[in-house]
Amino acid sequence: xxxxxxxxxxxxxxxxxxxxxxxxxxxxxxxxxxxxxxxxxxxxxxxxxxxxxxxxxxxxxxxxxxxxxxxxxxxxxxxxxxxxxxxxxxxxxxxxxxxxxxxxxxxxxxxxxxxxxxxxxxxxxxxxxxxxxxxxxxxxxxxxxxxxxxxxxxxxxxxxxxxxxxxxxxxxxxxxxxxxxxxxxxxxxxxxxxxxxxxxxxxxxxxxxxxxxxxxxxxxxxxxxxxxxxxxxxxxxxxxxxxxxxxxxxxxxxxxxxxxxxxxxxxxxxxxx
Amino acid sequence: xxxxxxxxxxxxxxxxxxxxxxxxxxxxxxxxxxxxxxxxxxxxxxxxxxxxxxxxxxxxxxxxxxxxxxxxxxxxxxxxxxxxxxxxxxxxxxxxxxxxxxxxxxxxxxxxxxxxxxxxxxxxxxxxxxxxxxxxxxxxxxxxxxxxxxxxxxxxxxxxxxxxxxxxxxxxxxxxxxxxxxxxxxxxxxxxxxxxxxxxxxxxxxxxxxxxxxxxxxxxxxxxxxxxxxxxxxxxxxxxxxxxxxxxxxxxxxxxxxxxxxxxxxxxxxxxxxxxxxxxxxxxxxxxxxxxxxxxxxxxxxxxxxxxxxxxxxxx
Numbered sequence: 001x002x003x004x005x006x007x008x009x010x011x012x013x014x015x016x017x018x019x020x021x022x023x024x025x026x027x028x029x030x031x032x033x034x035x036x037x038x039x040x041x042x043x044x045x046x047x048x049x050x051x052x053x054x055x056x057x058x059x060x061x062x063x064x065x066x067x068x069x070x071x072x073x074x075x076x077x078x079x080x081x082x083x084x085x086x087x088x089x090x091x092x093x094x095x096x097x098x099x100x101x102x103x104x105x106x107x108x109x110x111x112x113x114x115x116x117x118x119x120x121x122x123x124x125x126x127x128x129x130x131x132x133x134x135x136x137x138x139x140x141x142x143x144x145x146x147x148x149x150x151x152x153x154x155x156x157x158x159x160x161x162x163x164x165x166x167x168x169x170x171x172x173x174x175x176x177x178x179x180x181x182x183x184x185x186x187x188x189x190x191x192x193x194x195x196x197x198x199x200x201x202x203x204x205x206x207x208x209x210x211x212x213x214x215x216x217x218x219x220x221x222x223x224x225x226x227x228x229x230x231x232x233x234x235x236x237x238x239x240x241x242x243x244x245x246x247x248x249x250x251x252x253x254x255x256x257x258x259x260x261x262x263x264x265x266x267x268x269x270x271x272x273x
Numbered sequence: 274x275x276x277x278x279x280x281x282x283x284x285x286x287x288x289x290x291x292x293x294x295x296x297x298x299x300x301x302x303x304x305x306x307x308x309x310x311x312x313x314x315x316x317x318x319x320x321x322x323x324x325x326x327x328x329x330x331x332x333x334x335x336x337x338x339x340x341x342x343x344x345x346x347x348x349x350x351x352x353x354x355x356x357x358x359x360x361x362x363x364x365x366x367x368x369x370x371x372x373x374x375x376x377x378x379x380x381x382x383x384x385x386x387x388x389x390x391x392x393x394x395x396x397x398x399x400x401x402x403x404x405x406x407x408x409x410x411x412x413x414x415x416x417x418x419x420x421x422x423x424x425x426x427x428x429x430x431x432x433x434x435x436x437x438x439x440x441x442x443x444x445x446x447x448x449x450x451x452x453x454x455x456x457x458x459x460x461x462x463x464x465x466x467x468x469x470x471x472x473x474x475x476x477x478x479x480x481x482x483x484x485x486x487x488x489x490x491x492x493x494x495x496x497x498x499x500x501x502x503x504x505x506x507x508x509x510x511x512x513x514x515x516x517x518x519x520x521x522x523x524x525x526x527x528x529x530x531x532x533x534x535x536x537x538x539x540x541x542x543x544x545x546x547x548x549x550x551x552x553x554x555x556x557x558x559x560x561x562x563x564x565x566x567x568x569x570x571x572x573x574x575x576x577x578x579x580x581x582x583x584x585x586x587x588x589x
Contacts, residue, residue: 008403011396015410018463022425023413025435029428040428041435080324088321091314100314103322110329112516112575114524116564118552119335120328122344142328145321174313203418206526206545210552221420221527228424228531237428244421251416259409266468267475 026248030054030241037238053242057227061239062215063246066223073133073208073219074201077140081197082190084141085148090182092149093156104153110146115139117210124211131213139211140201148193155189156182192265202251220247333568340562346555358562367539367547372566374454375543378529379522381458386518387511389462390469395499397470398477408474412467419464423531426460430532447533450540457541461528465521469514476510477503516578523570544570 021042029040031050057063092104120139124130129138159182167177205221212222227243228235255262340358344351362368393411397404414422429436430446437443446456480503488502526545529535535542535550544567551560 007396011407015407019410019413022429025429026425039431039433041438084320084324087317091317095314097314100318103318106330107321107325110325112520112578113333113568113571115329116332116336116561116568118548118557118561118564119332119339122335122339122557123328123332138324138328139332141324145325146329149321174317178317199416203416203420205418205420205530209549221418224418224420224424240424241428244417244425247421248417252413255409255413255416260405263405263408263412263471267471267478 026241026244029237030245032238034236034238038234040237049238053238057239057242057246061223061227061243062218063223063243065216066218066220069133069218070202070220073136074198076137077201078194078197080141081144081148082194085145086152086183086186087178089149089152089156090178092153108146108150110143111150115143117207121210133217136208136211139207144197144200148197151193152186152189155186159185192268195262195265199251336561336565336568339558340565342558344558358559361559362562370539371542371544371547374541375523378454378458378525378543379519381455382461382522383515383518385459385462386466386469387514389466390514391473393470394473394477398474411470414464415467419527420531422460422464423528427532430456448537450537453533453537454541457529457532460532461522461525472510472514473507476507480506512581516574519574520571523567
């Protein structure tokens with residue numbers, strides 16, 4: 001009993017110091033005025049400016065554009081990766097061919113080795129899509145298909161073949177077998193892979209920083225960077241923290257709603273990985 | 274020519290016939306004709322393989338070509354320059370410094386993130402309402418963009434910032450040529466420890482309960498059960514987490530960029546910081562040559578891991 005009390009006291013203290021304080025830092029400083037946020041701290045604001053900070057971030061900082069672009073880029077990537085990944089994974093899991101097996105290993109190398117960024121820019125220039133959101137979706141998909149294919153292939157192997165065979169005997173084409181029988185059964189692994197992909201892509205700054213051109217195409221992390229660098233003399237910390245909330249809140253809200261399923265899904269993915 | 278083609282075709286047909294004639298293993302399911310089957314196979318593989326080939330394989334291959342060129346904004350033609358880029362990397366000291374900084378960073382991240390993840394996993398191993406709450410709390414930083422996390426900690430760690438205020442000291446956390454790299458690495462570990470925690474919890478939950486029970490019945494203490502039973506059986510999760518954190522940390526950029534931009538001096542300049550700086554200055558080929566070194570560094574860790582992965586894959 002004492003051991004339990006000690007354990008949960010320590011956990012609470014760690015949660016407070018490691019998670020609580022940084023979150024508190026974000027919230028209170030997003031609510032301060034420019035002058036008061038010059039030196040960001042844990043103290044409550046003397047003058048509340050939360051709403052006006054958010055308004056500024058959306059009107060001058062283009063957080064609205066960033067939100068739309070992030071949703072478009074992340075949504076397109078996750079949809080493409082999950083659909084194309086499941087189709088390939090079905091073959092990878094079922095085919096006994098050596099060639100297919102080799103292709104499988106080539107496909108999953110991206111789990112370990114990331115895409116090189118500068119030559120991706122070069123490639124996009126040659127393809128005539130440099131700086132576009134499409135180029136970014138292409139890069140994310142090229143890398144993250146590896147993870148999706150790996151997870152989904154592992155899952156397909158647990159699905160009994162009899163299900164497909166029954167449909168085949170009834171005369172269904174492979175296309176129909178896949179969409180009507182296999183794809184619906186994949187929902188647990190698609191959910192887990194989709195969550196992981198969504199988090200990675202939504203939060204990525206590095207690749208977007210190199211591959212996207214123009215304010216109109218900015219995703220949320222790029223928007224955050226422009227808020228930080230907008231004032232050359234000193235950082236407008238109040239807007240920075242307000243923008244940190246804009247970048248993070250969509251994921252946090254979704255997580256709080258579905259936390260149990262999300263954690264279980266990520267854990268299942270982790271075991272397979 | 275025609276004869277050859279006919280021969281090979283008939284060989285193929287014969288082979289196909291043989292394949293059809295071969296008794297089907299197990300439940301003799303009806304098979305569509307082979308060409309139809311093969312067409313279907315490539316149709317299902319094509320979208321994924323095309324995207325991977327164009328946007329992943331091609332840039333990686335281009336790395337090997339363009340790293341040996343003078344490609345930059347300052348010359349109109351791209352010329353092969355041999356090992357010049359690599360000689361410059363070595364002579365300017367970027368190679369040794371950035372490689373050392375990156376490896377140091379990755380080692381600190383690897384140790385800190387795995388120790389934190391493992392301790393949390395051992396504490397929150399059992400599924401209960403209160404543990405679920407704590408798991409969610411410690412997972413939260415995973416959801417925050419690394420760039421945002423970097424800015425938040427830059428503010429917290431400022432000399433006149435709240436951490437020093439709380440501790441009543443005046444430490445320049447981000448101003449030390451020796452220790453700042455460790456501080457930034459710890460922020461990285463903070464950001465991602467939730468993932469490691471979940472992988473370890475999954476690993477712990479996969480340990481058969483009877484083993485732990487048997488050890489307890491024999492009178493083993495909590496520490497003995499952990500040390501002698503759980504940790505050895507956790508080996509696959511440890512391997513996975515160590516490799517994943519190392520590779521992730523080799524490729525770090527966002528957190529360093531937000532917190533120090535490589536400073537003070539070049540003491541926190543990781544490989545990707547250098548790549549970004551050279552690219553921004555227009556030295557594309559030079560930048561790519563450092564990218565090739567990063568690829569090499571990742572491969573040193575990744576290939577042994579890939580073989581381990583392959584072994585487990587076969588076991589599935």
